[in-house]
Amino acid sequence: MATTSTPAxxxxxxxGYWIYLLPGGVLFLAVIVIPFVMNVALSFTEWPGVGEIxxxxxxxxxxxxxxxxxxxxxxxxxxMIVAMVxxxxxxxxxxxxxxxxxxxxxxGGKSASTLRALFYLPQIVPVAVAxxxxxxxxxxxxxxxxxxxxxxxxxxxxxxxxxDPGTALPSVMAIMVWVQIGYPVVIFMAALQRVDxxxxxxxxxxxxxxxxxxxxxxxxxxxxxTFVVALTCTIAAMKVFGPIFVLTRGGPGDATNxxxxxxxxxxxxxxxxxxxxxxxxxLTLIIIALSIVFIRFQAASERKERR
Amino acid sequence: MTTVTRTSQPAPTTDPPTTRRNRxxxxxxxxxxxxxxxxxxxxxxxxxxxxxxxxxxxxSPADYSAxxxxxxxxxxxxxxxxxxxxxxxxxxxLWNSFMIAGSVAVLGVLVxxxxxxxxxxxxxxxxxxxxxxxxMANMLPQEVLIxxxxxxxxxxxxxxxxxxxxxxxxxxxxxFGTYLLSSVFGTFPKEIxxxxxxxxxxxxxxxxxxxxxxxxPTLSVLMIFFFIWTxxxxxxxxxxxxxxxxxxxxVALGVLxxxxxxxxxxxxxxxxxxxxxxxxxxxxxxxxxxRGITAGAVK
Numbered sequence: 001m002a003t004t005s006t007p008a009x010x011x012x013x014x015x016g017y018w019i020y021l022l023p024g025g026v027l028f029l030a031v032i033v034i035p036f037v038m039n040v041a042l043s044f045t046e047w048p049g050v051g052e053i054x055x056x057x058x059x060x061x062x063x064x065x066x067x068x069x070x071x072x073x074x075x076x077x078x079x080m081i082v083a084m085v086x087x088x089x090x091x092x093x094x095x096x097x098x099x100x101x102x103x104x105x106x107x108g109g110k111s112a113s114t115l116r117a118l119f120y121l122p123q124i125v126p127v128a129v130a131x132x133x134x135x136x137x138x139x140x141x142x143x144x145x146x147x148x149x150x151x152x153x154x155x156x157x158x159x160x161x162x163x164d165p166g167t168a169l170p171s172v173m174a175i176m177v178w179v180q181i182g183y184p185v186v187i188f189m190a191a192l193q194r195v196d197x198x199x200x201x202x203x204x205x206x207x208x209x210x211x212x213x214x215x216x217x218x219x220x221x222x223x224x225x226t227f228v229v230a231l232t233c234t235i236a237a238m239k240v241f242g243p244i245f246v247l248t249r250g251g252p253g254d255a256t257n258x259x260x261x262x263x264x265x266x267x268x269x270x271x272x273x274x275x276x277x278x279x280x281x282x283l284t285l286i287i288i289a290l291s292i293v294f295i296r297f298q299a300a301s302e303r304k305e306r307r
Numbered sequence: 308m309t310t311v312t313r314t315s316q317p318a319p320t321t322d323p324p325t326t327r328r329n330r331x332x333x334x335x336x337x338x339x340x341x342x343x344x345x346x347x348x349x350x351x352x353x354x355x356x357x358x359x360x361x362x363x364x365x366x367s368p369a370d371y372s373a374x375x376x377x378x379x380x381x382x383x384x385x386x387x388x389x390x391x392x393x394x395x396x397x398x399x400x401l402w403n404s405f406m407i408a409g410s411v412a413v414l415g416v417l418v419x420x421x422x423x424x425x426x427x428x429x430x431x432x433x434x435x436x437x438x439x440x441x442x443m444a445n446m447l448p449q450e451v452l453i454x455x456x457x458x459x460x461x462x463x464x465x466x467x468x469x470x471x472x473x474x475x476x477x478x479x480x481x482x483f484g485t486y487l488l489s490s491v492f493g494t495f496p497k498e499i500x501x502x503x504x505x506x507x508x509x510x511x512x513x514x515x516x517x518x519x520x521x522x523x524p525t526l527s528v529l530m531i532f533f534f535i536w537t538x539x540x541x542x543x544x545x546x547x548x549x550x551x552x553x554x555x556x557x558v559a560l561g562v563l564x565x566x567x568x569x570x571x572x573x574x575x576x577x578x579x580x581x582x583x584x585x586x587x588x589x590x591x592x593x594x595x596x597x598r599g600i601t602a603g604a605v606k
């Protein structure tokens with residue numbers, strides 16, 4: 001009896017698992033899928049948030065591509081990618097290998113992990129709070145940085161760091177490097193432990209200096225982690241909101257505005273919901289496109305390696 | 308030609324490598340101290356903001372205007388911090404953050420567990436497409452959901468309630484949790500599941516008596532992550548929690564900073580109050596976290 005009904009019973013057993021997807025699925029539909037579809041639909045409308053919704057087709061998008069503020073916000077996104085992806089990855093690689101190769105091996109693992117924890121510290125603080133800390137340090141009058149510059153005789157460089165259009169973006173970028181740096185350091189140090197030490201020993205015997213070993217062994221060996229760091233940090237850089245809200249509110253002018261804050265302004269300050277929805281939709285498309293490019297690139301480089 | 312070069316090559320290289328390596332080792336003896344000094348200098352730069360905040364959090368306003376932000380306080384002044392705590396009802400904000408982050412951690416893990424049970428163990432049809440959907444949801448910027456969520460919450464009377472924030476983050480965090488747990492469960496030993504089925508255990512019993520205890524370490528890492536991520540969230544709580552009694556710690560501090568209502572010493576006291584819980588969690592969860600960060604990186 002039991003043997004004849006096996007295929008049907010296997011099928012039934014499989015079907016029985018659907019029920020476990022029900023709570024998560026319903027919530028996912030209500031919180032992600034439906035709002036996402038609604039947002040895309042809203043991007044084709046003109047709506048101040050109350051009253052009549054009027055369908056205007058692609059007008060928001062044509063307006064968007066002619067809007068200087070929109071292009072400024074995406075230029076600043078590129079700056080955020082430099083500050084949150086490029087700089088932390090390069091500096092993190094250098095710091096991690098210095099910590100692993102020199103400190104870990106010559107001064108003991110304890111000193112290496114202590115230094116690593118210190119570099120990681122800004123990562124655990126809520127970004128909004130980190131923004132408050134830095135906004136406070138960069139205050140124009142009596143701020144800690146200006147006071148420090150005066151104390152060491154560089155008083156002429158003291159300025160209104162976040163209020164001046166020329167220094168606001170570089171200041172925010174420097175802050176984001178500070179926020180972000182700990183993440184690649186931790187990931188890369190874990191990655192370095194994976195690298196077979198015999199590779200380094202063999203190269204050393206062959207007379208390869210530290211930099212050549214770093215380039216020829218370390219970097220290719222930890223490529224998977226570098227991809228993960230670059231992808232996750234790029235997505236984070238495209239989404240950055242909290243530090244901008246707390247530090248500059250996108251100002252002065254649009255000097256530090258980013259797409260997420262630009263969308264927020266249109267949703268909740270200018271009551272131009274359709275326009276905000278269009279910005280958010282474009283931002284989403286760019287993030288998805290970047291992710292696909294990254295994943296393709298990673299797959300291609302893995303294939304090349306295997307060959 | 309080739310033989311000539313081949314024979315002439317070893318001659319100069321047999322001797323120099325040993326001396327070079329010796330010099331290298333000798334050289335490194337000094338170099339390692341330079342590297343150490345550079346790293347310590349880097350760490351000091353990283354810590355400078357925290358140091359300056361601590362230095363000024365316990366200064367009186369008069370002390371600050373007399374000595375500036377870099378001078379040591381002449382006395383430990385705590386009433387600035389106490390005033391701030393009482394004025395914004397900081398205890399309430401801590402409790403709100405704790406309630407929201409704690410509820411999301413528990414509910415998010417529970418939803419992830421159910422989803423992953425169906426996807427990773429149950430291997431339901433179309434599981435790959437579903438996992439990809441959850442992965443995509445992870446990449447979405449919250450801006451693309453915020454206005455419809457805000458609108459829906461107002462329509463159903465959940466605007467400015469902690470419940471709305473808890474529900475939203477339960478879903479957002481469980482999108483990541485589902486993705487991670489499904490791949491973990493995909494490698495779950497089949498023999499154990501078969502043995503459990505032979506013993507007549509139902510799916511519900513198998514989940515709680517077998518899967519849950521075995522995967523508890525992974526679930527606890529996930530729970531800590533959900534807690535800290537939710538605690539640190541800013542954007543959605545900023546939009547949803549407008550009344551003072553509902554705000555979380557980052558929102559309360561961020562809004563106050565935005566209004567530029569606080570003087571210098573109060574701001575540093577407030578910032579310190581925002582930093583302390585984060586450091587406390589870090590110290591409490593350190594070991595589990597370090598394991599989790601690296602586990603997440605290596606796929």
